[in-house]
Amino acid sequence: MNTVHVRYFAVLRERRGLASETVVTDAGSWADLYRELDAAHRFGLDPSVVRVAVADAFVEPHAAVADGATVVFIPPVAGG
Numbered sequence: 001m002n003t004v005h006v007r008y009f010a011v012l013r014e015r016r017g018l019a020s021e022t023v024v025t026d027a028g029s030w031a032d033l034y035r036e037l038d039a040a041h042r043f044g045l046d047p048s049v050v051r052v053a054v055a056d057a058f059v060e061p062h063a064a065v066a067d068g069a070t071v072v073f074i075p076p077v078a079g080g
Helices: 010-016 030-041
Strands: 002-008 020-025 051-054 057-059 070-074
Touching: 002 010, 002 030, 010 030, 020 030, 030 051, 030 070
Parallel strands: 002 070
Antiparallel strands: 002 020, 051 057, 051 070
């Protein structure tokens, strides 16, 4: 089990109703963690369109979850 700090932005923040939270997970990768959170909170975004940043650097979704890390899931941004 790992404890990670999750920060939410944009549509994910709106749908979760929180800016951040600490979660305990047995997810093996960041993509697995996103799917776990999506199942619990119904974000409604396919994992393939969500970028992952850990410790202020982009990482691959299949990278291993690191205990104590701060992760940000970044949804696609619409602009105009």
